[in-house]
Amino acid sequence: MPMRVYEATLSQRENLARVQAARRSIERAGGQVKLSPPAASGMVLVTLVLPDPHLPQEFVPGLPFYLA
Numbered sequence: 001m002p003m004r005v006y007e008a009t010l011s012q013r014e015n016l017a018r019v020q021a022a023r024r025s026i027e028r029a030g031g032q033v034k035l036s037p038p039a040a041s042g043m044v045l046v047t048l049v050l051p052d053p054h055l056p057q058e059f060v061p062g063l064p065f066y067l068a
Helices: 013-028
Strands: 003-010 032-035 044-051
Touching: 003 013, 013 032, 013 044
Parallel strands: none
Antiparallel strands: 003 044, 032 044
C-alpha cells in the first residue's frame, strides 16, 4: 500500500493535543504519527505517514499539513 508523508510545524498546545487525540485513529488506518522535540522557539514538527488515499484533513481538519 503506497504511503505519503505530511508535515506541519505547530506550537499551540491545543493543536498538538488534537494530533495526539487522533493518533489511535491514524494508527488504525495504517498510519503513523511522529512528533519531534520542541525547538527553542517552541515549534514542534509533526509528521504524519498515511496510506493512500487518506489525507490529514480526515483526522485533524484545519491543521496546516503539507505533503513532504
